[in-house]
Amino acid sequence: MEKLAIELNKLLDGTIAANLLSELGKNYYFPKGIVAQSAEAKKYAKRYNATVGMAYREGSPMHLASIKQFVPDLKNDEIFSYAPTAGVLEFRKLWKEEIISKNPSLNGKGTSLPVVVSGLTHGIVTIADLFIDPGDTVVIPDMFWGNYRLIFEVRKKAKIVTFPFFNSSGRLNTAALEETLTSTVKGKKIMLVLNFPNNPTGYSPTVEEAEDLVEILKKAASNGKEVIVITDDAYFGLFYEDETYKESIFAKLADLHDNILAVKVDGATKENLVWGFRIGFITFAGKSLTEEQYDALVQKTMGAVRSSVSSSSKIAQSLLIRAMKNSSYxxxxxxxxxxxxxxxxxxxxxxxxxxxxxxxxxxxxxxxxxxxxxxxxxxxxxxxxxxxxxxxxxxxxxxxxxxxxxxxxxxxxxxxxxxxxxxxxxxxx
Ligand SMILES: Cc1ncc(COP(=O)(O)O)c(C=O)c1O
Incomplete structure (x- = not known):
């Protein structure tokens, strides 16, 4: 195994994240290659910077005027340059602030800095890379976004186990979830994917149902299960009824139990009405994880991003940063x-x-x-x-x-x- 991966694994040693990593996840690291060396050069190469694979003219990215004319207000660097592997730092910080303001119960709880990915689909695939080995079980409600099958079963060779989403009273079937976690899933590791508001039903839990759900996960964790919960928050915020729980379940799980790793996959796709921009985020939270350990998880995620899409769209990030700082946003x-x-x-x-x-x-x-x-x-x-x-x-x-x-x-x-x-x-x- 590469030395940098061993170092990251050491940092994570003894945490729920380390116990849940897949073989691939254990091997991921972020190389000190071109990206890291050119980041260093950006700071210190005061004469000539001949590191990154881009073309510059008098200090500015070369470009076609036919493209530039349509985005006159952005600087050339905001439009044409590569974005950093984990995303533009300012954008990641703005998104984190927004997550906390939309989920006030996260206040005071630790989370990683969000990592930018190329849409939520890429976020889910990246987490699957990090945490799923062939043959693992993924638990999801029986009403789910069809792409999960392609991601978890076809691509990752995991086994999807479903539980009925609704009970006979048309409420979230938390009893069926509990039964599935205790009886159907063999072994210690549980991966659960929750998607609220749900695709295809358009249902989100009430406050009471959200509390039940969290209690069930806490119980499973207390009984020794090692649980990773991915909250696919694609449609986050579109809650239309008073009784609905208005935060992400991620906020409740963030510091719930040492045996739970919460992963929030969300993004600008639907929240900011930019479906084709391909901008999503991955954010981690776990009860006793330290800043250093969050950083190790981010480094591993960067390894997964670097080896798949390398980095996400720069112009999309630049436009979203400008929008998020705009007074009418x-x-x-x-x-x-x-x-x-x-x-x-x-x-x-x-x-x-x-x-x-x-x-x-x-x-x-x-x-x-x-x-x-x-x-x-x-x-x-x-x-x-x-x-x-x-x-x-x-x-x-x-x-x-x-x-x-x-x-x-x-x-x-x-x-x-x-x-x-x-x-x-x-x-x-
Ligand atoms: C539940 C759910 N998750 C994820 C996605 C994909 O989001 P993105 O387009 O950002 O990859 C969708 C899109 O339809 C969805 O319905």
Whole structure:
């Protein structure tokens, strides 16, 4: 094993993070190669800096005027240069401040500095690299973002174990989670992925359900299980009901138990409405982890980033830094939230029309971008195809029994028509 990896492993020795690392994770380190040497040169090479693989002219990155003309307000360095492997430091600090302000119960708890990745997908893959060995089990609710299968099963050769997301009262099925953690998962290591607001259902736990969930994880940890929880917070903040728990479960787990490592994967993708920018973050928290140990985890994550995408988009980071420091940033985000909430309220009203329908019924939803219908006596795919081919309406079928509607994509004025069409189609097919 490379010397630098051994040093990082030594720093982590005795922590939950060390116990959970995969073989690949144990081997990761951030080399003192080109990136580290050019960072050093940036400081000390006062005459000529001939380190990094870029082209400069009179101290500024060379570039095409045809590109520059469209972003006149950014400096050349903000547009064209490489970003550091872990992301622009200022951006990482701003994001950390924002995480704390959106999750006040994190105040006073330790976390790593967030590491910038190329979108949440890349964040999840990176964590999978660090912590999953072939054959490991990953626990997720049975309503999940389909890409998890490709990431965990196909790519990482792990085994996905699901538990029913809802109980018979339409609440988060924490009892099923507990049963899965205690009976189904063999061995010490547990990897759990939580995604609230959930894709595809659009459900987030109530305050009480969040507390139950956390108690269950604490119990598992107290019984000697070594638990890593990834909170996929892609749709964070889009909570529309008073009773909903409004922070990330990550905030509750951050200092819960020595046997729990919490990993927050979040990003600008949906939170800042920049889907194609490809900017996400990974943040670690664990009860007794020290600053030095957080740094060791960040170094390992940088090794994973360096060996996959090398670094994330610089122009996207620069634009987001400028936006986050802009005086109207919070107001603009609030206004986007209000538009989505109005759509949610309209859909809530519309789904009342489905109450007496025996063929399609809405699953509980209270947050995020989506709601899902449970389709009975028919295949969801047949309903989807009918809507698409006969009515010109695109939806997503999930497995054989569910139809997901991204009402976030439809203007409020069109929502009534859309839901009337779905109702009619369900009766017709
Ligand atoms: C639950 C969930 N996680 C992650 C992602 C991916 O985010 P990104 O586009 O930043 O990779 C999505 C996108 O649809 C999602 O629904």
């Amino acid at each position: 919070n107001e603009e985000k609030q206004s986007a939230f209000s538009i989505l909430k109005e759509r949610y309220l309209t859909v809530k009203e519309m789904v009342k029309d489905f109450e007496s329908n025996t063929l399609v019924s809405p699953l509980p939803f209270n947050s995020g971008y989506f709601m899902t219908f449970s389709v009975k006596k028919r295949k969801a795919e047949d309903l989807r195809r009918y809507l698409l081919m006969n009515r010109g309406i695109g939806t997503i079928s999930v497995g054989t029994d569910y139809l997901r509607v991204a009402y976030s994509s439809i203007d409020k004025k069109d929502l009534k028509d859309l839901y009337r069409e779905i109702l009619k189609a369900s009766e017709k097919i």
